[in-house]
């Protein structure tokens with residue numbers, strides 16, 4: 630992270646130290662030796678076509694995973710649980726697959742950077758089957774999206790610290806351009822097919838009506854033109870999409 634000057638660096642360092650001191654002096658500080666910190670796990674999970682992998686900030690002695698968050702203000706527990714559901718249930722799936730036991734809770738510890746720093750623990754109950762199925766379905770949707778290169782912008786609060794905002798805007802432009810162009814190309818192709826004089830074709834040797842035959846040929850040309858235009862537009866938007874974070 631870059632700082633504008635030394636004073637800003639000192640200010641950030643001081644704020645960080647105050648938050649860490651608040652954690653160490655709080656009831657939420659570790660009391661027992663943990664299973665591990667920065668615990669990397671990778672496991673096959675039923676229903677997922679690829680291994681699930683993650684790095685858990687802290688796994689407590691009772692197997693509860695803990696994720697530390699920094700926050701500018703005091704979090705709303707329900708909102709925090711909702712926003713972090715996929716992450717926490719993924720940790721539970723990993724711990725269950727590794728240890729064969731369900732952790733008693735899934736925890737978030739917020740280090741709140743208010744003037745007097747606060748440390749807030751949000752304890753989320755472990756997921757039952759329905760929540761686990763939901764998480765696996767969400768992960769599958771992500772896997773499908775990656776496999777099919779569906780990297781559309783998904784604006785949210787994360788955009789405020791995203792390093793790809795300019796690229797993201799370019800992706801939108803290309804995508805919108807494609808969406809505008811496709812109907813226009815379709816209309817133009819249909820118009821041409823309806824108004825252009827048909828090319829000369831020798832008289833048929835069978836009894837197929839000429840008009841019907843030309844209509845089929847014209848429709849074939851229109852369909853081919855639209856397929857080519859669609860392919861070009863999708864290839865164009867695909868290139869832009871690969872830049873998304």
Ligand code: SF4
Pocket residue numbers: 782783784785787788791792793794797873874
């Ligand atoms: S790529 Fe960045 S700016 Fe674009 S939607 Fe995602 S987080 Fe927001």
